[in-house]
Amino acid sequence: MAKMLAARLHALGEPMSVDTIDVPTPRPTDVLVRVKACGIVPNMANVINNWPTWYPHQPLPKLPAIFGLDPAGVVEAVGEAVLNTKPGDRVYVSPLRSCGSCQVCRGGELSRCRYFTLNGYFSTSRDGQRIFDLYPYGGFCEYMTAPQYSIVNIPDNMTFEQAGKLGYIGTSYGALKHATAGPGQVALIDGITGTLGVASTLLALASGVSKVLGTGRNEELLKRVKELAPDRIEVMRLGEGSSGEWAKSRTGGEGADFVISALGAKAPVETMLDSMQGVRRGGKVVNVGGVADRLPVDVKWLMDEQVQLIGSNWFTTAQGQEVADMVATGALDLSYLITKPFPLANVNEAISGRAADRDGGFSNYVVIP
Ligand SMILES: [Zn+2]
Numbered sequence: 074m075a076k077m078l079a080a081r082l083h084a085l086g087e088p089m090s091v092d093t094i095d096v097p098t099p100r101p102t103d104v105l106v107r108v109k110a111c112g113i114v115p116n117m118a119n120v121i122n123n124w125p126t127w128y129p130h131q132p133l134p135k136l137p138a139i140f141g142l143d144p145a146g147v148v149e150a151v152g153e154a155v156l157n158t159k160p161g162d163r164v165y166v167s168p169l170r171s172c173g174s175c176q177v178c179r180g181g182e183l184s185r186c187r188y189f190t191l192n193g194y195f196s197t198s199r200d201g202q203r204i205f206d207l208y209p210y211g212g213f214c215e216y217m218t219a220p221q222y223s224i225v226n227i228p229d230n231m232t233f234e235q236a237g238k239l240g241y242i243g244t245s246y247g248a249l250k251h252a253t254a255g256p257g258q259v260a261l262i263d264g265i266t267g268t269l270g271v272a273s274t275l276l277a278l279a280s281g282v283s284k285v286l287g288t289g290r291n292e293e294l295l296k297r298v299k300e301l302a303p304d305r306i307e308v309m310r311l312g313e314g315s316s317g318e319w320a321k322s323r324t325g326g327e328g329a330d331f332v333i334s335a336l337g338a339k340a341p342v343e344t345m346l347d348s349m350q351g352v353r354r355g356g357k358v359v360n361v362g363g364v365a366d367r368l369p370v371d372v373k374w375l376m377d378e379q380v381q382l383i384g385s386n387w388f389t390t391a392q393g394q395e396v397a398d399m400v401a402t403g404a405l406d407l408s409y410l411i412t413k414p415f416p417l418a419n420v421n422e423a424i425s426g427r428a429a430d431r432d433g434g435f436s437n438y439v440v441i442p
Pocket residue numbers: 171172173174175176177178179186187188
């Protein structure tokens with residue numbers, strides 16, 4: 074039996090260890106991917122240190138477990154029932170796992186499945202361990218199995234390291250789809266300097282949005298975001314007045330067509346509430362960030378102004394493919410990403426460094442197994 078290296082978490086709060094385990098064999102509808110890079114999201118440190126305390130209803134896989142949310146690599150082998158994916162394909166593996174056969178899954182709405190699980194990360198289902206048992210390989214190992222429905226083909230002009238960022242870029246894209254972002258619109262992106270914020274900005278501009286208004290805390294990062302498209306991006310420092318009033322003042326009193334709330338983990342609920350007030354009549358507020366508390370919303374205002382408040386979580390594999398296709402044509406330029414690669418042996422350093430990272434949404438920490 075062929076062997077491989079895998080970083081495994083044996084106990085919460087302890088470093089992962091690099092173990093030698095068997096290379097898995099793909100089941101009929103699965104593919105085997107040789108992992109070339111796996112992105113580390115800022116939240117990974119929270120997941121392996123705090124999640125069972127913060128969100129006990131979102132279980133982690135049974136330990137020892139292989140984490141790693143955003144793997145990209147080359148298809149090594151495919152199961153006998155796989156028709157479209159073939160060995161040698163360059164791919165990103167979307168970690169969204171679902172049951173595949175319930176009513177919403179049959180309708181293609183995998184993220185609404187009650188088994189919704191992010192492979193190599195955490196589940197949102199009390200029965201998530203069923204999914205982790207089927208797919209125990211996150212991206213912090215040399216080979217992983219994945220269902221064929223999770224595969225995004227990446228173009229030649231997209232590096233594996235860039236593809237390791239597709240999880241959050243795709244999540245931003247999913248949020249913009251919920252916002253029905255399009256030409257002529259004005260976006261307000263709360264938390265614009267973070268991973269989701271920067272990606273949302275570039276995708277909104279690529280989707281034809283006329284202007285992006287954004288808020289953040291770090292002045293240096295706000296400047297860097299503004300430089301991405303100086304005549305189409307305006308930024309405001311959080312804490313220097315009301316973001317909602319600012320958005321209205323920049324849109325002739327109307328407000329933004331949509332608000333993307335992309336604030337960091339455990340950001341104060343008041344920040345979101347303020348920005349929501351910057352949405353126009355009939356606009357949409359999409360929450361995709363880290364605010365985690367009860368939001369006191371004036372529901373009469375929601376009704377009178379016909380504002381929609383929408384939760385957005387991850388993205389469909391097809392949407393992931395659309396992002397990859399935008400990179401292929403040059404509509405989306407990922408050269409803003411500053412990649413910091415770490416060998417698998419340094420996975421712990423990569424995770425803890427990511428948590429303290431100061432480059433915000435521009436940085437791209439990847440593990441190279
Ligand atoms: Zn399902």
